[in-house]
Amino acid sequence: MARGRILVVDDEEGIRNTLQRILEDEGYDVEEAETGESALGLLESRDYEVVLLDVWLPNIDGLQVLQRLKAAGHTSEVLVISGHGTVETAVKACKLGAFDFIEKPLSLERVVLTVANALRKHRLEERNLLLQDQMKQEVTLVGESKAIALLKEQIRRAAPTAGRVMIYGENGTGKELVARLIHRFSDRAEEPFVELNCAAIPTELIESELFGHRKGSFTGAIEHKKGKFLLADGGTLFLDEVGDMSLATQAKVLRVLQEQTFEPVGGAESIRVDVRVIAATNKNLPDLIGEGGFREDLYYRLNVIPIQVPPLRERAEDIALLCAYYLDFFARQYGRPAKTLSREARQALQRYYWPGNVRELRNLMERLIIMVPGAEIQEGNLLLQTPPSGRSQETMRWTGPIREAREGFEREFIRRALQRHGGNISKTAEELQIERRHLYRRMASVGLQKESDHGHDQ
Ligand SMILES: Nc1ncnc2c1ncn2[C@@H]1O[C@H](COP(=O)(O)OP(=O)(O)OP(=O)(O)O)[C@@H](O)[C@H]1O
Ligand SMILES: [Mg+2]
Incomplete structure (x- = not known):
């Protein structure tokens, strides 16, 4: 300090x-x-x-x-x-x-x-x-697709009420962002927004995290501890990955939702709180209920206003906007000059299947700002993951001119070979049984960049 x-x-x-x-x-x-x-x-x-x-x-x-x-x-x-x-x-x-x-x-x-x-x-x-x-900076929901417009509308409607919201969506789609926005637009905005990731905490400790504990109530409880329910009093408690709570904890959470009171672990007195609960999950809760892993009564308590955050690949219109937003964001944050995407890079990003959704896009833009030396980002700089087999149909296009299909296949084929050899041209050429010079030409014609153009990328 x-x-x-x-x-x-x-x-x-x-x-x-x-x-x-x-x-x-x-x-x-x-x-x-x-x-x-x-x-x-x-x-x-x-x-x-x-x-x-x-x-x-x-x-x-x-x-x-x-x-x-x-x-x-x-x-x-x-x-x-x-x-x-x-x-x-x-x-x-x-x-x-x-x-x-x-x-x-x-x-x-x-x-x-x-x-x-x-x-x-x-x-x-x-x-x-x-x-x-x-x-303030972080809470911007970027996107102009129909899906995002609908999401914004739902946030606006749900926020000013005290209604419990359940947010569904894949990893990295923006569930937490949506929860923060709901809090921000509610009349609790000046009160705390407290988050608990139920998946990240061992089952034995979740109760003490939620309800707090008295000193000495279990080994390791060396001090009194306030639980998240108390910390969020007057405000919002965001229960992330709510599908990962044990059944025992679910029963206790249900009680707080019904009665707005709870007892700290090892404590005798009941504490009364006023907390709005927003939950999120990437699991299918009805399935989980069917398997006996989630209480149905808790589900109905939490699921008052269900909100779906769609995966990025279903709103490809937002990809360019999000890229521009985060390129600008990280250029400012790192004090670097602005960068743009080449046409091929933009198209590759548009075609990509984004398994990690907006989080993956955000991380990629951060890396590109830091690692790409030039002002224009090339397709070869992106190093996008290849989808596991069975998903490839999502990146391959099965319509259009055969020339584009052949090029698309060849690009993907060479890209994977390059990836296997860490971008080493000689080794890749050897495996593909063509001359280096010829490989360079093929790469250029399908829009892949030479390694030297990657600069120190990766
Ligand atoms: N529409 C969006 N506009 C701008 N940034 C977004 C958008 N959606 C998500 N993000 C950003 O992407 C990152 C991941 O979002 P968030 O943490 O909300 O996802 P999540 O659904 O909670 O993910 P997980 O399931 O992995 O917990 C965050 O940095 C968030 O700010
Ligand atoms: Mg999250």
């Missing part, structure tokens, strides 16, 4: 020196200013996390400095130092946004403690702002 950056503003040299010495002993970077003017000057060029500010200063006094500093949008926490009899002023300072005040004569212990608290608050708030920013 970076050292705290602190500014001490006081007109008495003795106090400045004492404060500087003890704060430096605590491991902070300390600078000082003798007047309000010079403090404001310093603040223009540097960000301080905490400012210790004497109230009584010649010319511009502490309160004015405080006012200007806040008005200028500085996020520094301000600790006001007040002389005897100026406590009233100090209280006023707190109303103007100061973090706290310390009275003279200074208790050095209190100074150290209050500075540490102010610094902690400052850093938490900065982090919070950052997270909020990230959340």
Whole structure:
């Protein structure tokens, strides 16, 4: 963690020196200013996390400095130092946004403690702002296909109600994104959105994750722990991969949904909460019910508003939009120049079967921004997975001119051979029993790139 950056503003040299010495002993970077003017000057060029500010200063006094500093949008926490009899002023300072005040004569212990608290608050708030920013950026549902238009409409309708929503969809289609959007557009938007991935947590621990536990209630419960239901109080709890909960846990979750109360593991008291539950799964729950793996009564409780997120290959119109969105997103994030897709690359992406859906597309665009040296991404840069046999009909086209079919087959054939040999042309040519030069020509004619064009890709 970076050292705290602190500014001490006081007109008495003795106090400045004492404060500087003890704060430096605590491991902070300390600078000082003798007047309000010079403090404001310093603040223009540097960000301080905490400012210790004497109230009584010649010319511009502490309160004015405080006012200007806040008005200028500085996020520094301000600790006001007040002389005897100026406590009233100090209280006023707190109303103007100061973090706290310390009275003279200074208790050095209190100074150290209050500075540490102010610094902690400052850093938490900065982090919070950052997270909020990230959340805003991330919650964009890109797509103009009919399927996405319908999805947006369903989100708009479901969000403002308290109705429980069940989101279905394959891996990486955007189920979590949909859950966040529903929360964002609900009247709980300012309250927490808490997520629990039921598949990622061992069955023995799920109950303690959901309901919390009391210290000592089982081996390893060394502290009291708040459960997700309590953390989400007033807001939304997103139960991801809900099909992976054990039957015992399902029974307890059902009870919370019926009664809005639960008991922490090892606790006697019931806790009442107000939580909207949104669940998601990539399993077929009715099938699971048939096999005895999911409670039917819980299913009906959760499945009030079912929402389907369609797989990417069923909305090919969105692929180009999503690619453009994420190329731009990652170019900005990494501070790299923008890139575009060549026509062949765009077509290959359109034909691809996207087993990992939008997550796969997003990861691919991130890699391309980082790894492709040129401004235009070629088809050879993509290195798309080949579908397992039986799925190939989804990427192969069985209609159209035979010339395109032959080319398509040849492209796929050569691509797989290249992949087997890690892109090594000599070895691939040897296997295919043609000359290297000839392989190059074939590759060019079916729109595959030479390895040297991949640059350092992969
Ligand atoms: N329509 C979309 N527009 C923009 N980004 C999207 C879209 N759909 C999904 N994403 C992004 O793709 C990634 C995967 O989405 P998300 O985590 O919501 O999928 P999921 O269905 O919950 O996946 P899993 O089943 O694997 O948990 C996220 O980074 C998400 O922001
Ligand atoms: Mg998910």
